[in-house]
Every structure is written in structure tokens, then in C-alpha cells.
Amino acid sequence: MPYPSHVSHANVHKNFPVLFSTEQIAERTAEIGRQIDADFAGQSVVLVGVLKGAAMFLADLSRSITIDCTFDFVAVSSYGKGQRTSGAVKLIKDLDQPIEGKNIIIVEDILDTGLTLAFLRKLLLQHKPKALKIAALLDKPSRRLEKIDADYTGFVIPNHFVIGYGMDYAERFRNVPDIRLMPPDFPE
Numbered sequence: 001m002p003y004p005s006h007v008s009h010a011n012v013h014k015n016f017p018v019l020f021s022t023e024q025i026a027e028r029t030a031e032i033g034r035q036i037d038a039d040f041a042g043q044s045v046v047l048v049g050v051l052k053g054a055a056m057f058l059a060d061l062s063r064s065i066t067i068d069c070t071f072d073f074v075a076v077s078s079y080g081k082g083q084r085t086s087g088a089v090k091l092i093k094d095l096d097q098p099i100e101g102k103n104i105i106i107v108e109d110i111l112d113t114g115l116t117l118a119f120l121r122k123l124l125l126q127h128k129p130k131a132l133k134i135a136a137l138l139d140k141p142s143r144r145l146e147k148i149d150a151d152y153t154g155f156v157i158p159n160h161f162v163i164g165y166g167m168d169y170a171e172r173f174r175n176v177p178d179i180r181l182m183p184p185d186f187p188e
């Protein structure tokens, strides 16, 4: 079944194998929420979402957190159109609020090469937060170029490109509710 004849059809992603179901994502996200609640009991946190991929994870994670919590968002240059990184990370949208003295949790969809989160961690640390943690829904440790780990990890996965639950291929498929494996032969 060649992809080119299907790419513009609705539900083309239904052919992509499911890696994590909506139930698995919800369960793991709730666990991370409880962990954040416990780690910051009696305090408040600022969830800093990395646009656009982390939008769904931040929305769901924040609803599993019961401690005092606010949102902020940053945007960085991303993968471009394909499945490969350009290597360069650039800030496109800065924080709206000062974070000095605050508990910050960077919320990211995937920790891949680590270039994005290493860049953001360095940048946010310059603002002297009280604490700086990283929550990444997915972790591909085999792809790491920068030495960086998440404090809260949803799932560790092998080196395979995924889409759905906020994650894109050339900006598509962010709205797919579960997480699916991207077929390597899918056209750009």
C-alpha cells in the first residue's frame, strides 16, 4: 500500500502503529503529576512548556497537579520539515514572566539529542530560579549528543520517529490523540 496515494486522506495516521495508547499516556502523566505534587508539596511551580510539541502533555500534566501552578511558554527553532535536526537551537519566543526565585519545570515532548533542553536549561538558569527541573514525556537516550537527563520521564523509547499527542511530522499529526510510529517511507 504505497503512501503517496494516501497522504491527503483523512485518518492516514490510522496506518501508523500505536506505540502508546491514550490510556497509557494518561496513566503515566497522572503518575508524574503525583510525583511533582510530592516533590513540591507546600510550594508552587511554574510549568514552562516548549511550544508546540509539549502543548498536550502540559495541558494534561497540569491537570494532574494539585499544588499551586502557573504556565509559561517558550518556543525554539525545531526540526524543520523532516525527521532530522539541523543542530542549531534558537529562541523564538521568550518567557512572559520573571522566573527568579521560582520552581521551574520545563515541560517537553521528547528528549532526543538533548540540544534543545541543554540550550533551554542554560538559558533559564541565567534567570536564577529556585529550582529547575525537566519533565519530558518521551526520552530517546540512544540519540543523545548533550549530557542531559529529565527529572520526570514518561517513557523511554528506542530511536524511532513518533507522531501524535502534540508531536509532529512537518507540523502534521499533532492532533492524533495517541502516540504512533512514523513509517520511515512516509513522503515529506
Ligand code: IMP
Residues within 6 Å of the ligand: 050, 053, 078, 079, 085, 108, 109, 110, 111, 112, 113, 114, 115, 116, 117, 160, 161, 162, 163, 167, 168, 169
Ligand atoms: P532535541 O533537541 O534533539 O532533543 O530535540 C527535541 C525536539 O525534537 C523535540 O522537542 C521534538 O519537537 C523534536 N523531536 C525529536 N524526536 C521527535 C520525534 O520522534 N517526533 C517528533 N518530534 C521529535
Ligand code: MG
Residues within 6 Å of the ligand: 053, 078, 079, 167, 168
Ligand atoms: Mg517538534
